[in-house]
Amino acid sequence: MSNSHLFMKSGFVRAPLQNGVGRYVPQLQRIVLKFCKTHGGSRGIRDFIEQDLVEFAKQNPSVVVYLKPRRHRSPVAVAEYLNGDRVWMSLHQKSHSEITKWIEVLRTQQGDVSATRLRKYQFTDHPSIQGPWTPFTFKDPELNVAQLPDPKFGANDRLPMTATDKLRIMFEKQKISEDNVKTGE
Amino acid sequence: MVFLTIANLIRCRGPDEFWRKRKIFRLAAHYIGRRRNCYSVAVRNVHHALVYATKARRLKKQDMKDLWDTRISAACEQHNITAFSMREGLERSNILLDRKSLSDLAAWEPKTFQCLAAVASRKLHLDGFIDGTDQKAPTGKNLNLDNVILDDWLKEKK
Amino acid sequence: MSAAKRVQQWATFARTWHIFDCKWQDPYLSANVIKKYLMGMHKPIYHPMNDCGDVVVCINSRDIALRGDDWRQRAYFHHTGYPGGASWTLAWEVHNKDPTMIIKKAVYRSMKGNLQRRHTMQRMLIYPGEEVPEDIMQNVTNQIRQLRPVPTRLDHIPEDEVKKYPKVMEYPEDYVLK
Structure with missing residues (x-):
């Protein structure tokens, strides 16, 4: 039941530096899109690049987008985050709409979420309003x-x-x- | 008749033996000694570990329930009421808080828990309920909540 | 952790020193009460791995009261580890040798037999009489209530109470008091 037999790192539901409470800083640093210019599996990503990529880049000025056309290789997206995580995602045989949704997921994540086991599903900065129990609370x-x-x-x-x-x-x-x-x- | 296929079958073990064993070794990477490196030793230990993990899922729920019960009874003792009475009083007042919520309130919101204990004891007092399991141990302070509005609310049919 | 949260944690996990007067008390019933305080089970923040137990100072352990014929009949077992080292000692003999042993054994027995037991027992301090060292008495802040009432001897009741108490019945005129 302990943590030692699990390979996944465990963590709590936290946002880095209270992201979103005040200003929101997008956690995605750069995204690398590798695709093939001719192969059928890259059709979705090619459509995405032709139609939605420029708008994506304009709406997220803090994200650096790299395009790597590689022949005879299946399409892949590698996203790097501010906390150093690197997420590799295969976009092979995915449709344009699916790729849009996955890019949106990568944009709004704060790191490799699937590699962290959540210990609790809630988190609060202020667990107590009246003050936690002390031995002096009900002492005469x-x-x-x-x-x-x-x-x-x-x-x-x-x-x-x-x-x-x-x-x-x-x-x-x-x-x-x-x-x-x-x-x- | 010469049976060649059987002789061939004896020799080959299976094309995916490496990956089958790798699945086991991945789970045994943090073991000590031969359990980490030798398949026949590792597979036994891995199977045991998985069985323990399966059985422990039910045990974890039981352990948490016992811990919550201990914490609730500890908090109840401070207010001179038994956990059984508190449960009964809250149920009769239609306050359906589970053990997890009650133990969290007892630890993080002690004044709220005190009020809940007072409401429970008041309801039982109005109902004329006598707790036979109460050892009358002198561990806490009596709660006297004499409030007209509360009495009216408690006397309503829930 | 910020300074305020650290101080809050110190307050929540503060170790209280309790004092318990064993005069006229049954050691086995009071052991159930004392063990709760030693293990920290009287706190809503209890967890076995939490080290939330308190210190209990027991005084007047010489005046402990065993039930019925236990002083004569109850025997405590001890084995030195060597062959032929088994011995059964009666309660009164143990009490004469060391007045703190009976309550100590009672509390030890009431706890679950796990590895934390010896560590928890170290938090219990027992004194046969009223005298407790100064530095320990300074730490004590709470008193655990006794279970049995301590009866006052009839000649120890203060005079003015005796005088004020209403007469329930009168002796007849010709009654001769021995």
Whole structure:
């Protein structure tokens, strides 16, 4: 059950430097598109380059786009991110629309997400509003100045009422006056 | 009749033996000694590891439940109520919080947990419920929540 | 971790020193209470790997009260490890030799027999009487309540309480007190 037998690195749901809370910095640094100019498997990527690439480059000025036409090789996209991750993705036999969607995925990721095992599916910077539990939250403040061991804090206070106390209370209730009282002495 | 095919079959083990074994060695890379390098030793250990992983998925849920139970009963003790009473009181008041939420509240939001314990004990008091399992151990402080609005809300039919 | 979060963590995992008066208490019932504090199971942040246990100082362990005939009948086993080194010692003999042993064994027995037990037992300090060293007493901030009530001897009740207490019945006139 421990982490040592897993090859995937584990992490929490974090954004680098609170990305998006203030300004948003696109995490994609450069994207390299390798394709073949003639082979059938690169048809989708060729269509993407002809139609949508320039707009992509204009809308993402922080991303550097490299095009590498290579003969007799299947099409591939390699995306590099600001945290140093390198994601290799094969675009062989993918249609134009599919490639658009995958490029969008690569653009909005913050690294190699599939290589990280999420330990928890939630994350918060402020897990507590009232303040987390401390041993002092429900502590009686009189203990601060008490001289321990004190029977006031040491005796059991949840016991049922003793017969002695019951008698005393019965006596107090049926007392008529303070004077006519017969006591022990 | 000369049977040549059987003699041939004896010799060849299979074309994908390397990749079959590589699947096992990938899982055994962090083992010690021969378990990491020798197939017959590795395969036994890998199979055991996978079996343990399968069985542990159910155990993890049980362990988490036990931990939550411990934390909830610890927090309840601080307020002089048993975990059983608290559960009963919250159920009767239609507050259906699970063990995970209750233990998270107890650790991160202690005042909220105190209020929930007070609501539960008030509801049980109004219902006249007596907890037989309460050991009356002097570990906490009594909660007295005397609130007219709360009483009305608790007396509504849920 | 920022400074504020670090201080918050110190507060949450602070180790409290408790004191428990063993006078007139059953060691096995009080062991259940003490072991909870030693292991940290009285905290909602409990986890076995968390090291959240507190320190418990037990005083007056000489005045511990075993149930029924246990002082005469209960025997504690000890083996030195050498052949023929088994011995059964009665409770009163153990108590005479070392007044702290009985409560210590009771708490040790109440815990689960895992590797953390010996480490947790080191957090328990037992003193046979009222005297506790100064530096330990300075750390103590909380008192664990006892389970059994400690009865007061009839001649130890203060005089004014005796005088104030209402008479329940009167002796008849010709009754002769021995």
